[in-house]
Amino acid sequence: MKGQCVCGQTTFNVQLKNHDVHVCHCFICRRQTSGVIMTIDIKQGSLQFIKQDYLSIYESSEWGERGFCNQCATILFWRTKDQSYCNVNVFALDEQPKDLNFDMEIYIDNKPEFYSFKNETQKLTESDVVALFNGSNQESSHN
Template sequence: MKAQCVCGETILEFDLIDHNVNACHCSICRRQTSGVIMTINIKQGSLKFIKQDHLSIYNSSSWGERSFCNVCGTNLFWRTKDQSYCNINVFSLDQTIKDLNFNMEIFIDNKPNFYSFNNSTKKLTEEDVIKLFNAQSED
């Protein structure tokens, strides 16, 4: 599967784990996107850069980094610094996937009260997310 930025200067290739879509309500995602970011998980080690001259990586925390095109500003992916986990901006996919399933919201305790989704989703707090990634790094 491929994804790209708005201007086409950054192109990625990867394999999806499944068709489940997640929404992140953390303060960084909301500030970066002026809303939530909706992502889809990819298989570990499958991320390849087809066109990367304008790919920038931002170290957004002690354990995660974000990527964007430095020409048009499109958010492309978030990954752990050890690259054991990565998700892609679902709206950057080149191909339309008909059976996407919006099934999880993370950092739900950071979500402002003025919006909500109608979907019934699994909801993880900031503490839940940190525990999840800490448990994965201990494996």
């Protein structure tokens, strides 16, 4: 599956793990997007950049990093530093699968009260996410 940033200067190929869409309510995602980011999991190691002259990586925590185009600022992915897990901005894909399933909200305890989704989703707190990706004995305030 192909994807790209808004300006087309950063392009990639990727294989989706499934068609489940996740929303993140963490402070960084809300600040970057003025809302939430919607992502989809990819198969490990499948993110391959075709054009990457403007690709930048931001170290957002001790265990996570974000990729974006530094020409147009499109957020492209979030991954663990060891690259054992990666998700991509679902709207950076050139075409979204027809059967997308909005199934999970993470950092739900960081979500402001003034908005909500009507879909029934699995909801993970910040500590749930940290435990999943970093082990329960280490700390992080953002992914």
